[in-house]
Amino acid sequence: FAGLADVSIAEDIPVEGEITVPVGSHSPDEDYSTLDEPVRDTIMRDLKAVGKKFVHVMYPKKSSALLRDWDLWGPLVLCVSLALMLQGGSADSKEDGGPQFAEVFVIIWFGAVVITLNSKLLGGTISFFQSLCVLGYCVLPLTVAMLVCRLVLLAGSGTVSFIIRLIVVVAMFGWSTLASTAFLADSQPPNRKALVVYPIFLFYFVISWMILTFTPQ
Amino acid sequence: MAAVDDLKFQEFDDAANLLAANPDATTISIDEPAEIPKNQHSRRQEPGREEDDELLGTDDSDKTELLAGQKKSAPFWTFEYYQTFFDVDTYQVLDRIKGSVFPVPGKNFVRLYIRSNPDLYGPFWICATLVFTIAVSGNLSNFFIHLGKPTYHYVPEFRKVSIAATTIYAYAWLVPLALWGFLMWRNSKVMNIVSYSFLEIVCVYGYSLFIYIPTAILWIIPQKVVRWVLMMFSLCLSGSVLVMTFWPAVRDDNRRIALATVGTVVLFHALLSVGCLAYFFDAPELDFPAPVIPAHNVSTVITKS
Numbered sequence: 001f002a003g004l005a006d007v008s009i010a011e012d013i014p015v016e017g018e019i020t021v022p023v024g025s026h027s028p029d030e031d032y033s034t035l036d037e038p039v040r041d042t043i044m045r046d047l048k049a050v051g052k053k054f055v056h057v058m059y060p061k062k063s064s065a066l067l068r069d070w071d072l073w074g075p076l077v078l079c080v081s082l083a084l085m086l087q088g089g090s091a092d093s094k095e096d097g098g099p100q101f102a103e104v105f106v107i108i109w110f111g112a113v114v115i116t117l118n119s120k121l122l123g124g125t126i127s128f129f130q131s132l133c134v135l136g137y138c139v140l141p142l143t144v145a146m147l148v149c150r151l152v153l154l155a156g157s158g159t160v161s162f163i164i165r166l167i168v169v170v171a172m173f174g175w176s177t178l179a180s181t182a183f184l185a186d187s188q189p190p191n192r193k194a195l196v197v198y199p200i201f202l203f204y205f206v207i208s209w210m211i212l213t214f215t216p217q
Numbered sequence: 218m219a220a221v222d223d224l225k226f227q228e229f230d231d232a233a234n235l236l237a238a239n240p241d242a243t244t245i246s247i248d249e250p251a252e253i254p255k256n257q258h259s260r261r262q263e264p265g266r267e268e269d270d271e272l273l274g275t276d277d278s279d280k281t282e283l284l285a286g287q288k289k290s291a292p293f294w295t296f297e298y299y300q301t302f303f304d305v306d307t308y309q310v311l312d313r314i315k316g317s318v319f320p321v322p323g324k325n326f327v328r329l330y331i332r333s334n335p336d337l338y339g340p341f342w343i344c345a346t347l348v349f350t351i352a353v354s355g356n357l358s359n360f361f362i363h364l365g366k367p368t369y370h371y372v373p374e375f376r377k378v379s380i381a382a383t384t385i386y387a388y389a390w391l392v393p394l395a396l397w398g399f400l401m402w403r404n405s406k407v408m409n410i411v412s413y414s415f416l417e418i419v420c421v422y423g424y425s426l427f428i429y430i431p432t433a434i435l436w437i438i439p440q441k442v443v444r445w446v447l448m449m450f451s452l453c454l455s456g457s458v459l460v461m462t463f464w465p466a467v468r469d470d471n472r473r474i475a476l477a478t479v480g481t482v483v484l485f486h487a488l489l490s491v492g493c494l495a496y497f498f499d500a501p502e503l504d505f506p507a508p509v510i511p512a513h514n515v516s517t518v519i520t521k522s
Contacts, residue, residue: 118303118338118342120296121303121338123303192306195307199342205349206349210373213356213371214373215370215371215372
């Protein structure tokens, strides 16, 4: 910049011009202000995000979309529907029955929080809510298994139906565990992966057990 | 713009001299393998604090602190403090589990496996696994025992999970607390050579419960003799781990107090296993119904005379 050292602007010449930049398109404004759009757009955007994550869980590939834009709507819907479907069995309060709604809810959410804390304490780099999101979404195969179990139980509750339910629940349990491991394993230190995967295995095992032992009245 | 000098090969001076010449330089210390995770943690989580230490010239004190084995330097309200309790790798956890299942006579579990690094991962997850194993196995065994009967309607018995959780977590945390308090009190009276911190005692108790997981699974077998044999076997194994750990801590004390302490430890352990067997697993029924009429006759004979 040596050449500019001797440039001086005479004080009697006014400096004038335009500072504003002509705005060609309105897209920067639209990104920040979603206040004016129709309500249907807002809801559909969230629903599409949730639906896209469901598809990611059913076909787990190593994509970071599930991790980047976390949301807890999907896990909430799955947890509530699973807890509702586990009702209606052994409503007899005289003896021990199946899990109550609150028990299922607490097990899923408390279990997910404990597993997330565990992976963070072991040195994982994933954030708290991202991990909750992944664990919640990977309950989807087990919710599908619960639906199938209830339909099979409508047909009958003999040995054949038990074997069908067993196969379905075991398959979905494997799918859940593999899906969540595929998403979460990369963020763990390499020599502690097994320490992080085992609690996830235990978590889905407990949920599968609740599904398998569901007996309607 | 790189000067010509920069492209020439330079001898690198000793790290201490370089640091003395330029205290702002970032340093990488390659310590023993066991300490690398700690370094990585502190460097990844709080790079700002590391830089402050280097600027203040306290890098040496940081290193000596690490080498002395003191890791709990973070204040207890930070997340890093609790991370020091989970500073174990997979092979370390597996080694500790192996040490609790195959106790080597004469070798102290704490001194051999835990001395430098008590962890909370093992106790917490072994207790969680044990809770669900006992509940599930108890449910399964009751199902198989009552299978043929027409009046039996299967229930999942979910209440028992919460009861099992309360019992096992209370045992794994309150009994070590009481034992630690007792040992501290005796330590103030009699100078013991060996003393354990609270976390080390929790660790020993947690890992010693591991043997009950396969035992609970095998308790599904509905034979009374098999169950009691299994219980004796697992009680001996885990009891011996506890005895070998705590005997050196009380042996310098009054003989009777030492024996009473070790006896109480084993007694509580036995109570836990007997209680679990009795509550969660129904007794396998006899093949024939107990005769009712002769007993009635005997009782009437007794009352008459």
